[in-house]
Amino acid sequence: MTxxxxxxxxxxxxxxxxxxxxxxxxxxxxxxxxNDEILLSVPQRLTAAANSFPLLAAPFFMLTGLAMNTAGITxxxxxxxxxxxxxxxxxxxxxxxxxxxxxxxxxxxAVADAAGLGTIEIxxxxxxxYPRDFAAAVTAASATxxxxxxxxxxxxxxxxxxxxxxxRLFLGGFIPxxxxxxxxxxxxxxxxxxxxxGAHPAPTLREFVTRTRKAFxxxxxxxxxxxxxxxxxxxxxxxxxxAAVYALTLGVVIYREIRWRDLPRIFLETVxxxxxxxxxxMTASLMGWVLARAQVPQQLGAWILGTTxxxxxxxxxxNVFLLIVGCFMEALAAMIxxxxxxxxxxxxxxxxxxxxxxxxVLNLMIGTLTPPVGIVLFVVARVAKLxxxxxxxxxxxxxxxxxxxxxxxxxFPELVLWLPRLVLG
Amino acid sequence: xSLGATSEPxxxxxxxxxxxxxxxxxxxxxxxxxxxxxxxxxxILVTMVLQVTFRYLLAAPLTWTEELARYxxxxxxWLGAPVALRRGNHIVITVVSERLPPRLSRIVGLGxxxxxxxFLVQLAIQGAILAVRSHTVEAITLPIPWSMIYVAAxxxxxxxxxxxxxxxxxxxxxRTQEARP
Numbered sequence: 001m002t003x004x005x006x007x008x009x010x011x012x013x014x015x016x017x018x019x020x021x022x023x024x025x026x027x028x029x030x031x032x033x034x035n036d037e038i039l040l041s042v043p044q045r046l047t048a049a050a051n052s053f054p055l056l057a058a059p060f061f062m063l064t065g066l067a068m069n070t071a072g073i074t075x076x077x078x079x080x081x082x083x084x085x086x087x088x089x090x091x092x093x094x095x096x097x098x099x100x101x102x103x104x105x106x107x108x109x110a111v112a113d114a115a116g117l118g119t120i121e122i123x124x125x126x127x128x129x130y131p132r133d134f135a136a137a138v139t140a141a142s143a144t145x146x147x148x149x150x151x152x153x154x155x156x157x158x159x160x161x162x163x164x165x166x167x168r169l170f171l172g173g174f175i176p177x178x179x180x181x182x183x184x185x186x187x188x189x190x191x192x193x194x195x196x197x198g199a200h201p202a203p204t205l206r207e208f209v210t211r212t213r214k215a216f217x218x219x220x221x222x223x224x225x226x227x228x229x230x231x232x233x234x235x236x237x238x239x240x241x242x243a244a245v246y247a248l249t250l251g252v253v254i255y256r257e258i259r260w261r262d263l264p265r266i267f268l269e270t271v272x273x274x275x276x277x278x279x280x281x282m283t284a285s286l287m288g289w290v291l292a293r294a295q296v297p298q299q300l301g302a303w304i305l306g307t308t309x310x311x312x313x314x315x316x317x318x319n320v321f322l323l324i325v326g327c328f329m330e331a332l333a334a335m336i337x338x339x340x341x342x343x344x345x346x347x348x349x350x351x352x353x354x355x356x357x358x359x360x361v362l363n364l365m366i367g368t369l370t371p372p373v374g375i376v377l378f379v380v381a382r383v384a385k386l387x388x389x390x391x392x393x394x395x396x397x398x399x400x401x402x403x404x405x406x407x408x409x410x411x412f413p414e415l416v417l418w419l420p421r422l423v424l425g
Numbered sequence: 426x427s428l429g430a431t432s433e434p435x436x437x438x439x440x441x442x443x444x445x446x447x448x449x450x451x452x453x454x455x456x457x458x459x460x461x462x463x464x465x466x467x468x469i470l471v472t473m474v475l476q477v478t479f480r481y482l483l484a485a486p487l488t489w490t491e492e493l494a495r496y497x498x499x500x501x502x503w504l505g506a507p508v509a510l511r512r513g514n515h516i517v518i519t520v521v522s523e524r525l526p527p528r529l530s531r532i533v534g535l536g537x538x539x540x541x542x543x544f545l546v547q548l549a550i551q552g553a554i555l556a557v558r559s560h561t562v563e564a565i566t567l568p569i570p571w572s573m574i575y576v577a578a579x580x581x582x583x584x585x586x587x588x589x590x591x592x593x594x595x596x597x598x599x600r601t602q603e604a605r606p
Contacts, residue, residue: 017522275505
């Protein structure tokens with residue numbers, strides 16, 4: 001059996017509605033059996049993929065996001081964002097973006113952003129007369145900032161796969177994330193003009209101080225997260241652990257919105273969410289291993305390098321490919337399978353793997369906004385109680401600023417690499 | 426300890442035989458798995474507290490905390506998978522499958538469930554063999570054999586196997602259109 005049938009079987013099972021991790025696992029199994037390989041490597045490879053201390057940061061990022069959403073911290077962030085940018089035309093849409101930026105500094109997943117903060121944002125916007133589909137679109141588009149501004153589960157997994165410093169990847173995400181926010185806000189400003197959306201009055205100084213004070217302790221979460229990591233004391237896992245403990249302490253002891261007896265439920269949800277992601281990581285890495293044994297990366301690499309050796313041209317080619325893949329595949333699974341495929345090519349033409357990581361993750365995050373498979377669209381459609389098609393259509397215009405930022409960071413690697421070099425040398 | 430997420434599967438009056446005992450069994454195993462997940466996560470938290478305290482406050486780092494945290498994490502990943510499977514929380518692409526006519530949808534569902542069963546049986550068998558063979562291999566800093574870690578895979582496989590059998594059985598027994606668990 002060659003790799004061709006393996007890929008077709010996998011795609012077929014995926015389309016037929018089998019859970020994604022089982023599609024990868026079972027098509028790899030059939031391939032290995034057809035080729036008389038030793039099947040012991042299946043449980044062995046799957047377990048080995050989870051046997052990583054850096055990956056342990058993932059459940060802590062998830063726990064932080066969960067604690068924030070449960071403990072009303074999300075509300076405080078929203079109020080704080082409102083007094084920062086509510087006064088601009090299209091006020092609440094800007095608040096939506098800035099809220100996502102702040103939330104992005106604490107949580108590492110677009111889905112947590114869309115489901116938690118998104119619920120508050122969509123309600124606030126529709127209460128004030130914004131069209132529901134517009135509110136949903138802004139929420140979906142701004143949720144993709146979550147995994148670009150650190151912490152980030154996809155960047156963490158990329159770092160583990162590509163053996164790149166996670167600190168560098170995280171720092172590299174700051175500027176692209178802020179660029180995404182700026183681009184989205186420019187787009188909103190323009191749309192607000194056209195559709196004559198209103199604005200909020202500027203907050204009084206007193207209001208500003210009150211809201212900042214109420215949000216202050218929550219806003220310290222990123223400081224705890226990055227402080228220890230950037231001065232080089234904490235490993236990413238320890239930093240993620242510290243931030244999670246801090247967020248839980250805020251919720252349980254200080255704000256008292258989480259009761260002690262809620263904790264087992266929160267832990268169970270963390271383990272469950274983590275298992276969903278890790279099953280993808282484990283089975284996709286089994287698939288990556290199978291593809292590597294069949295020499296797929298070498299053949300693809302030879303083919304690409306036979307076409308061109310220009311780094312920029314290669315990056316643009318990979319970008320177009322990933323945008324297409326992103327329409328049909330879940331982002332994490334695509335990343336885990338494709339990193340080992342592309343990395344050798346990237347490194348052989350001298351592209352910095354940190355730069356490539358950000359390009360790849362941003363690209364695949366845009367893929368969460370494109371049909372037919374757009375995880376963020378699914379979540380937002382559910383939260384906004386709108387049909388998937390309506391949210392998809394409303395979100396489409398926001399793909400333009402996001403793709404513009406993708407092109408920018410692809411063409412100018414310094415946008416990604418400058419900050420890590422400045423801080424970490 | 427009460428876990429709110431634990432849900433009883435719906436029992437259908439026209440269900441084929443053995444469905445009720447199977448449903449009781451999976452419900453029981455699920456409750457155990459949920460408790461184990463919570464305990465594992467608390468154990469990870471304690472291990473991390475020890476690691477951070479001893480390294481940064483007492484400046485006397487423990488050698489075994491990192492390895493222990495990794496092994497607990499492997500267990501949490503394997504045991505969390507059947508919990509998520511039962512609640513239908515794994516990522517599924519439904520664009521095509523939800524548009525199929527009910528009859529075809531049930532056939533397709535049974536097909537993918539059979540495929541899943543095929544994989545899970547193999548995972549259980551191979552995982553068990555791997556666990557037995559690795560019984561003599563010791564972990565680096567902990568006095569435990571690798572079989573203790575590898576055995577999580579077949580256990581998870583058996584739990585997912587039972588859930589899948591139950592789901593397939595329900596699809597078979599029902600005349601009505603039903604979402605997969």
